[in-house]
Amino acid sequence: MGVIASLFEELLTILKTFLTAIPYLAAYIGFILVTLLIWQRVKRSFAPKRDFASLKTITFGDESAVKSNFAASVISIIAVFVSWGAFTGSSTIPSFLHMPEAFVGKTNFTYTAQSVAGIRDDASVYVIVHGAGVNVILPEVDDGQGFAKNDVMAVKAYRTKLLKWDVNDEETREIGAKIVAINGQPIAFGTDVDLGDIKVALTQKGTLNIKPDKGIQMEPIWLPAPEDVWGRLKEISTEGFKNYTLLEHLGFSLFRVVIGFIFGALVGIPLGYAMGLSDWFRGWFDPVVEFMRPVPPLALIPLVIIWAGIGEVGKTILLFLAALWIMAIAARAGVSGVRISKVHAAYSLGASKWQVMRHVILPNSLPEIFTGARVAMGVCWGTVVAAELVAAEKGAGMMIMVASKFQQTDIVILGIILIGIIGFGIDMLMRWAERVLVPWKGRG
Amino acid sequence: MSGLAIDKISMRFDLPDRSSVRALQDVSLDLKAGELMSVLGPSGCGKTTLLNIIAGFLAPTKGEIRLKGEKVTGPSAERGMVFQQGALFEWMNVRDNVSFGPKMKGIKSSETKEKVDHLLDIVGLQDFKEKAIYELSGGMQQRVALARCLANDPDVILMDEPLGALDALTREKMQSLVLKLWKETGKTIILITHSVEEALLLGERLIVMAPRPGRIHKEYSLPFADLGIEADLREIKKYADYAVKREEILEMIWNMEEDIMGRTEVEG
Ligand SMILES: Nc1ncnc2c1ncn2[C@@H]1O[C@H](COP(=O)(O)OP(=O)(O)OP(=O)(O)O)[C@@H](O)[C@H]1O
Numbered sequence: 001m002g003v004i005a006s007l008f009e010e011l012l013t014i015l016k017t018f019l020t021a022i023p024y025l026a027a028y029i030g031f032i033l034v035t036l037l038i039w040q041r042v043k044r045s046f047a048p049k050r051d052f053a054s055l056k057t058i059t060f061g062d063e064s065a066v067k068s069n070f071a072a073s074v075i076s077i078i079a080v081f082v083s084w085g086a087f088t089g090s091s092t093i094p095s096f097l098h099m100p101e102a103f104v105g106k107t108n109f110t111y112t113a114q115s116v117a118g119i120r121d122d123a124s125v126y127v128i129v130h131g132a133g134v135n136v137i138l139p140e141v142d143d144g145q146g147f148a149k150n151d152v153m154a155v156k157a158y159r160t161k162l163l164k165w166d167v168n169d170e171e172t173r174e175i176g177a178k179i180v181a182i183n184g185q186p187i188a189f190g191t192d193v194d195l196g197d198i199k200v201a202l203t204q205k206g207t208l209n210i211k212p213d214k215g216i217q218m219e220p221i222w223l224p225a226p227e228d229v230w231g232r233l234k235e236i237s238t239e240g241f242k243n244y245t246l247l248e249h250l251g252f253s254l255f256r257v258v259i260g261f262i263f264g265a266l267v268g269i270p271l272g273y274a275m276g277l278s279d280w281f282r283g284w285f286d287p288v289v290e291f292m293r294p295v296p297p298l299a300l301i302p303l304v305i306i307w308a309g310i311g312e313v314g315k316t317i318l319l320f321l322a323a324l325w326i327m328a329i330a331a332r333a334g335v336s337g338v339r340i341s342k343v344h345a346a347y348s349l350g351a352s353k354w355q356v357m358r359h360v361i362l363p364n365s366l367p368e369i370f371t372g373a374r375v376a377m378g379v380c381w382g383t384v385v386a387a388e389l390v391a392a393e394k395g396a397g398m399m400i401m402v403a404s405k406f407q408q409t410d411i412v413i414l415g416i417i418l419i420g421i422i423g424f425g426i427d428m429l430m431r432w433a434e435r436v437l438v439p440w441k442g443r444g
Numbered sequence: 445m446s447g448l449a450i451d452k453i454s455m456r457f458d459l460p461d462r463s464s465v466r467a468l469q470d471v472s473l474d475l476k477a478g479e480l481m482s483v484l485g486p487s488g489c490g491k492t493t494l495l496n497i498i499a500g501f502l503a504p505t506k507g508e509i510r511l512k513g514e515k516v517t518g519p520s521a522e523r524g525m526v527f528q529q530g531a532l533f534e535w536m537n538v539r540d541n542v543s544f545g546p547k548m549k550g551i552k553s554s555e556t557k558e559k560v561d562h563l564l565d566i567v568g569l570q571d572f573k574e575k576a577i578y579e580l581s582g583g584m585q586q587r588v589a590l591a592r593c594l595a596n597d598p599d600v601i602l603m604d605e606p607l608g609a610l611d612a613l614t615r616e617k618m619q620s621l622v623l624k625l626w627k628e629t630g631k632t633i634i635l636i637t638h639s640v641e642e643a644l645l646l647g648e649r650l651i652v653m654a655p656r657p658g659r660i661h662k663e664y665s666l667p668f669a670d671l672g673i674e675a676d677l678r679e680i681k682k683y684a685d686y687a688v689k690r691e692e693i694l695e696m697i698w699n700m701e702e703d704i705m706g707r708t709e710v711e712g
């Protein structure tokens with residue numbers, strides 16, 4: 001019962017989070033539809049060209065009429081960067097696009113303290129709200145008149161700070177003094193007084209909690225501005241990160257993937273062929289392959305670390321295993337997928353067994369193998385990053401892992417972007433190789 | 445002894461559920477070298493099975509095939525096959541497909557070039573020699589298949605509905621081509637077809653098979669193939685005795701199909 005109840009609670013939290021996201025989602029979809037309408041207007045007025053697709057009367061439901069709209073892709077990418085900039089106050093976009101930012105600067109307010117005897121006195125508090133990494137020297141302030149003395153304090157933007165207002169006062173909390181108003185507005189525990197740039201709250205113990213306005217921009221430690229990430233890119237590509245240059249980090253990850261994949265293919269393809277051509281081999285390896293296929297390579301990381309340590313050997317073994325089963329299954333499918341009429345044709349044209357193998361079965365399996373290779377490269381790339389997250393001295397995954405420990409979010413984001421770009425690049429390269437090397441794919 | 449002997453062939457398929465199908469029973473035929481025989485019959489009467497046995501892809505349960513007096517034990521280059529479709533090698537271009545047979549024998553491509561060019565001229569693909577297979581239309585692909593078979597210079601050409609997937613016009617052109625090639629090369633040809641018209645036009649000999657068990661039901665000797673070499677095939681279709689034969693065979697196959705419908709006979 002306990003499990004179900006906690007699962008239910010979990011589900012409820014998820015649903016609540018989801019519900020709060022719905023307005024944003026709706027706004028985003030609205031934005032997409034608006035750009036679509038604008039695009040259609042613009043297109044109609046500028047280029048009333050009639051291509052074949054525009055002559056089709058039925059386009060809805062005709063999947064052949066749906067091609068990726070390049071303009072939409074461009075706008076979508078621009079939108080991502082603009083909103084990134086808007087929520088980080090980036091200097092790369094005009095400031096009117098910026099979301100309200102967190103308050104930074106000087107402000108002050110007055111509190112009214114009341115002694116046990118019921119006497120009230122006012123004192124000023126000077127608040128300096130400053131960004132991260134800025135050293136603030138607090139100015140001297142005079143005490144002012146009455147038993148309540150003026151205070152000065154510094155608060156980091158996005159943070160809050162307690163003010164023990166009575167440390168310099170003559171009437172302290174210990175002897176029964178308390179605060180009754182801020183800037184003349186009465187205050188009690190549980191209600192904030194909003195002063196615009198900051199909010200002031202009374203805590204249970206009677207101190208004041210100073211909360212500078214956070215705006216709705218993201219704190220740099222959550223999401224740095226694009227130009228900061230770009231700056232980091234320039235910095236670590238020249239100076240490096242943790243003893244290795246950026247190129248070395250990425251290069252090592254890529255190198256591991258390529259080596260692991262090559263070994264995986266070198267073993268997996270012949271294994272797949274053997275399984276496709278001989279029922280004995282099929283029977284022998286089917287249990288192994290079918291068992292290992294659904295095991296995510298990530299689940300092997302701990303075992304591989306135990307067996308081979310965190311060095312290159314361990315990583316290569318892991319990637320080898322990631323690629324092996326995929327390639328074996330692809331090769332097996334490629335061999336089994338040969339049309340019997342092609343094999344028959346080859347034999348009755350006088351080919352020997354070996355020639356059928358070399359000229360029919362092998363080339364016929366290439367498209368499947370290429371598909372497998374594409375999948376395997378993708379899986380290997382994901383696996384290497386994950387493995388480096390766990391343990392490595394260099395590599396893309398290690399870079400973002402270490403950066404996250406030091407809260408260098410810009411490096412984390414940079415790493416994620418680079419990992420994405422490289423993964424995408426690998427896939428494009430594989431597709432290109434496929435087009436060039438097996439142009440007959442899917443057209444047999 | 446120079447022909448193809450089909451000697452009391454029986455074929456029985458044992459099914460996983462322990463029943464079995466008599467696909468062929470005691471089929472005997474003698475083909476002289478250079479004969480063109482077409483085979484008709486309702487679906488499932490064992491035509492493909494017979495052809496596969498002759499090609500050597502299947503071993504019959506009884507009987508044997510002899511070519512030039514020698515027993516057939518497996519596929520070989522002397523019995524070429526033209527499939528309905530999808531048997532070309534799409535990883536090779538047209539020329540490499542056609543020169544595949546000679547290449548397997550170890551003949552250099554420089555030596556076969558002239559012959560391959562000539563064959564591609566005959567089948568009307570002179571402008572498509574370097575094209576990829578998937579760039580050709582269905583009719584063109586069948587012409588490549590024909591040329592590929594001929595380039596290997598087999599004694600017997602086996603065709604299983606080679607024109608079945610083509611449109612009427614292309615099909616007619618291909619029929620003329622088959623006749624022309626038969627005349628020029630003098631090959632022994634066995635042609636399976638579902639079209640009675642095609643069987644009549646192309647076969648100087650025609651057998652009609654009957655199903656369950658698959659056997660030869662009736663045999664004809666026909667003049668139309670010889671006539672078709674000179675005359676337009678459409679003219680021949682207007683001949684009175686052509687029409688008579690066509691109706692007779694259609695009736696025959698129709699009755700067999702009627703018979704099959706409604707009862708499925710599988711022997712235990
Ligand atoms: N490999 C096989 N295993 C079991 N039964 C088979 C097999 N091949 C053919 N048969 C059976 O043998 C019979 C003859 O089949 P076959 O393919 O030779 O017929 P067909 O005359 O070529 O038919 P169609 O005109 O439809 O191509 C059918 O009943 C079929 O079910």
Ligand SMILES: [Mg+2]
Pocket residue numbers: 491492493604
């Ligand atoms: Mg058949």
